Amino acid sequence: MDQQQGDSQAPQQPSAQPTTPASTPDAATQPPAAPATPPATETPSPTPPPMSSSLPGTGTPLTPPATEAKPKSKGMLMAIIIIVVILIIAAGVGYWYMSSHKAQPMAMAPQTTTVNKVVPPTTPTVAVTPVTAANVDQTLNNTDSTVQQAVTQANTDLNSISNINSSQDSTNSL
Amino acid sequence: MKKIIYSITATLSFLGIILTQSALPAFAVDTAGGQKLINETSRIQNQATHAAEKQTNELQGIISRANSLITNRITTLNTLSTRIQNDNRLSTSEKSSLSSDIQTDISGLTALKTKIDADTDVTTARADEKQIITSYYVYAIFEPKMRLLITLNNLQTVSSNIQALVPQLQNLINTLKSQGGDVTQLQTVLTDVSTQLQTINTTLTSDITTVEGVSTTSSSGAETTFSKVREDISQIVRTDFAKIRTDFSQMRPLFKELITKKPSGTPSQAAPSQTVPSTTVASPSAAQ
Numbered sequence: 414m415d416q417q418q419g420d421s422q423a424p425q426q427p428s429a430q431p432t433t434p435a436s437t438p439d440a441a442t443q444p445p446a447a448p449a450t451p452p453a454t455e456t457p458s459p460t461p462p463p464m465s466s467s468l469p470g471t472g473t474p475l476t477p478p479a480t481e482a483k484p485k486s487k488g489m490l491m492a493i494i495i496i497v498v499i500l501i502i503a504a505g506v507g508y509w510y511m512s513s514h515k516a517q518p519m520a521m522a523p524q525t526t527t528v529n530k531v532v533p534p535t536t537p538t539v540a541v542t543p544v545t546a547a548n549v550d551q552t553l554n555n556t557d558s559t560v561q562q563a564v565t566q567a568n569t570d571l572n573s574i575s576n577i578n579s580s581q582d583s584t585n586s587l
Numbered sequence: 588m589k590k591i592i593y594s595i596t597a598t599l600s601f602l603g604i605i606l607t608q609s610a611l612p613a614f615a616v617d618t619a620g621g622q623k624l625i626n627e628t629s630r631i632q633n634q635a636t637h638a639a640e641k642q643t644n645e646l647q648g649i650i651s652r653a654n655s656l657i658t659n660r661i662t663t664l665n666t667l668s669t670r671i672q673n674d675n676r677l678s679t680s681e682k683s684s685l686s687s688d689i690q691t692d693i694s695g696l697t698a699l700k701t702k703i704d705a706d707t708d709v710t711t712a713r714a715d716e717k718q719i720i721t722s723y724y725v726y727a728i729f730e731p732k733m734r735l736l737i738t739l740n741n742l743q744t745v746s747s748n749i750q751a752l753v754p755q756l757q758n759l760i761n762t763l764k765s766q767g768g769d770v771t772q773l774q775t776v777l778t779d780v781s782t783q784l785q786t787i788n789t790t791l792t793s794d795i796t797t798v799e800g801v802s803t804t805s806s807s808g809a810e811t812t813f814s815k816v817r818e819d820i821s822q823i824v825r826t827d828f829a830k831i832r833t834d835f836s837q838m839r840p841l842f843k844e845l846i847t848k849k850p851s852g853t854p855s856q857a858a859p860s861q862t863v864p865s866t867t868v869a870s871p872s873a874a875q
Contacts (some may be wrong), residue, residue: 544755546846550839556752557835563676563745564824568737571817574731582720582727582806587713
């Protein structure tokens with residue numbers, strides 16, 4: 414806002430700008446040590462406020478000269494660039510996240526209850542050594558024993574199933 | 588005139604007295620009536636106290652009974668879990684699947700116990716207690732289902748082991764045949780083994796699917812399914828595997844005979860010491 418005012422006022426005071434250099438120092442406002450410093454060093458310094466305030470017909474104070482606004486705008490520019498870069502990075506990350514986690518079809522799918530998927534009985538890997546004339550008798554004997562054990566176990570299991578007292582799940586007594 | 592006024596006044600006074608007398612009992616608070624009211628109130632209070640005590644006792648009874656029901660079921664499930672873990676015929680995936688089902692029930696029952704313990708009214712506690720049974724049917728469905736699946740999977744493993752043996756035996760028969768041996772009888776027996784295995788596998792696969800489909804939250808139909816599967820298992824065990832065992836018992840001497848008495852006269856691998864050349868080749872008719 415102030416800058417806008419300053420910009421609009423700058424053309425109205427053409428005489429004020431050229432007088433800003435140190436060639437017209439205000440002796441009354443300068444400290445005693447001021448003359449010791451060379452005039453060349455004072456050139457980049459901003460226009461002293463008393464000078465602007467003493468100008469007749471100017472109700473508003475003079476805006477800082479362009480030399481002062483330069484570092485500010487540079488900083489602002491840097492800040493804007495950084496913000497823009499951050500925004501671009503954030504947008505990129507957001508886009509990547511959205512594209513990688515695109516679960517829309519799943520979200521629209523009907524909700525299904527989680528059921529423990531019963532794994533289909535896989536065929537166990539059987540390590541059968543090659544049956545030769547030398548080991549065929551032993552192999553058949555071992556297999557027969559295995560079958561017998563399994564049959565015995567199956568009978569035991571069937572008996573244990575028969576012995577389950579399912580009446581414990583009756584709700585009549587509750 | 589005065590007389591009339593007096594008589595009217597007297598009549599009105601009389602009527603007023605009568606009305607007052609008749610209305611008083613309604614508003615009267617005599618000491619006997621008050622005591623009655625106090626007694627009645629006290630009686631109602633006592634009744635309420637007794638009812639509250641009774642409800643509290645009933646609630647405690649339900650909670651205690653529910654805890655017992657849950658403990659028994661969890662014990663059964665843990666026993667079942669141990670049985671599965673110790674089974675060396677079940678594959679890792681079968682163990683994992685069955686154990687997972689058991690753990691789901693244990694977790695559910697434990698959560699239900701926590702809820703019942705915190706119940707404050709009889710109606711809710713009673714409803715939760717029923718859930719111990721109706722949501723799990725541990726004894727009526729879950730345990731039989733698990734045990735049947737264990738048995739079916741075990742039998743399937745045995746069947747697969749024999750199935751893997753069949754081609755090996757076939758190779759040996761082919762070898763012996765190529766050496767001039769009469770393998771007709773052996774081949775017949777081995778074919779019978781394959782037939783029995785096919786029947787066994789078909790039945791087991793079908794039964795496993797059926798049992799897995801039984802819901803543990805509804806008791807309807809489960810009993811029939813289990814009964815049928817148990818009959819199938821009995822059939823497999825008593826008939827099909829029995830036949831296979833008989834086939835094995837027939838195969839062993841046949842193999843021995845063919846190996847020890849090779850027509851080519853070469854010593855057999857099984858009995859290197861028996862170098863007697865087979866001069867008497869069994870005729871096909873004799874082999875059969």
